[in-house]
Amino acid sequence: MELTGKRLVQGVTGGIAAYKAAELTRLLVKQGAEVQVAMTEGASHFVTATTFQALSGRPVFTDQWDQRMANAMAHIDLSRQADLIVIAPASADFLARVANGLADDLLATLVLARDCPLLMAPAMNRQMWENPATRRNVARLQADGVGLLGPACGEQACGEIGVGRMLEPEDILDAVLAFFTPKLLAGKKVLLTAGPTFEAIDPVRGITNLSSGRMGYALARAAQQAGAEVTLVCGPVALPTPAGVTRIDVRSALDMQAAVMARAAASDIFIAVAAVADYRVAQTAEHKLKKDEGGLPLLELVENPDILAGVAALENGPFCVGFAAESHNLEAYAQAKRQKKNVPLVVGNLIQDGFGGDDNRLILVDDHGAHPLPPASKATLARQLIEHIAHLMESR
Ligand code: C5P
Numbered sequence: 001m002e003l004t005g006k007r008l009v010q011g012v013t014g015g016i017a018a019y020k021a022a023e024l025t026r027l028l029v030k031q032g033a034e035v036q037v038a039m040t041e042g043a044s045h046f047v048t049a050t051t052f053q054a055l056s057g058r059p060v061f062t063d064q065w066d067q068r069m070a071n072a073m074a075h076i077d078l079s080r081q082a083d084l085i086v087i088a089p090a091s092a093d094f095l096a097r098v099a100n101g102l103a104d105d106l107l108a109t110l111v112l113a114r115d116c117p118l119l120m121a122p123a124m125n126r127q128m129w130e131n132p133a134t135r136r137n138v139a140r141l142q143a144d145g146v147g148l149l150g151p152a153c154g155e156q157a158c159g160e161i162g163v164g165r166m167l168e169p170e171d172i173l174d175a176v177l178a179f180f181t182p183k184l185l186a187g188k189k190v191l192l193t194a195g196p197t198f199e200a201i202d203p204v205r206g207i208t209n210l211s212s213g214r215m216g217y218a219l220a221r222a223a224q225q226a227g228a229e230v231t232l233v234c235g236p237v238a239l240p241t242p243a244g245v246t247r248i249d250v251r252s253a254l255d256m257q258a259a260v261m262a263r264a265a266a267s268d269i270f271i272a273v274a275a276v277a278d279y280r281v282a283q284t285a286e287h288k289l290k291k292d293e294g295g296l297p298l299l300e301l302v303e304n305p306d307i308l309a310g311v312a313a314l315e316n317g318p319f320c321v322g323f324a325a326e327s328h329n330l331e332a333y334a335q336a337k338r339q340k341k342n343v344p345l346v347v348g349n350l351i352q353d354g355f356g357g358d359d360n361r362l363i364l365v366d367d368h369g370a371h372p373l374p375p376a377s378k379a380t381l382a383r384q385l386i387e388h389i390a391h392l393m394e395s396r
Pocket of ligand 1: 273
């Protein structure tokens, strides 16, 4: 749980996206955050306080004159207790009120009385978002240091299409996680490979490896949240690109090598997570091989280049991190791979532990020896690995 011990106020204002705010509450609580929900009167026309109370496990506040606060200072008490205030959804009206410092209901008052950062996820009709008044309010909020999340572009509840949709709850959660992540890689460029490669035999067949891409994606996300500029070169996987990450899709090992080598010299860190196919077919058939045309086909294979070793051999190249997926003797193989490829850090993972799933078990092998990480989710392990890389780079 990445938000354990963090105290959040989630503000919900009046807009149809308020129904998605309930999912955000659930995700925040699932990450261990203490979530205090405060709603505007408008929000309660779309969703009830009971929904948020059930999800957050706390009474919800809407009323400035709430009798539950003995000192009648709900606005001060609620904002003082928070590490962060997140308004999702933030209506056009609420943006306007905060931009102008109004304090005409409990939520606006506690925002004005805050001494913690404020993130807002706007949600409104596209024309309202484009209106010069909203543009002015947004510019004012940004100048005041308010973090704006989105809005996204797409289909709107009114049937129109454009910019104004609230970011999905998962994306808002990501932004909250990023907010709390120490910026250990600020100013650093991180290049990663992830997923399998696919080596074509003919137009419909190929050789590939099993790799979900999840570990590479978790690392790309963790590096981005740690403040790095992240480029992810990935083979065929079915995963959404992490927010703020530049993704380059490739298919074969040769494509992956070309994409990596074009960017490696300008990167500070290279993390090779991809399960690159060791061999490719010497000659890809232009047409589909037919089963009934003369006996069993014979495939001539040639070895693929080792992308990681190639980057590690660059003069003044990036800090290189490799992965060793093994079924046994993890530490010994990881150590051997570190020497063979000449990289400062190799991350060993047991194949039976993590393949395709959300959890994994890792052992980090570097100059100082082997450090096993306890079993955890790929997101947690990714954050720990990024911290380890940042410390190794610092001590160089
Ligand atoms: O040699 P092996 O495939 O076990 O090495 C695994 C590590 O090397 C991983 O970090 C993988 O991404 C990288 N690798 C590579 N290019 C290859 C083979 C592996 O970058 N052709």
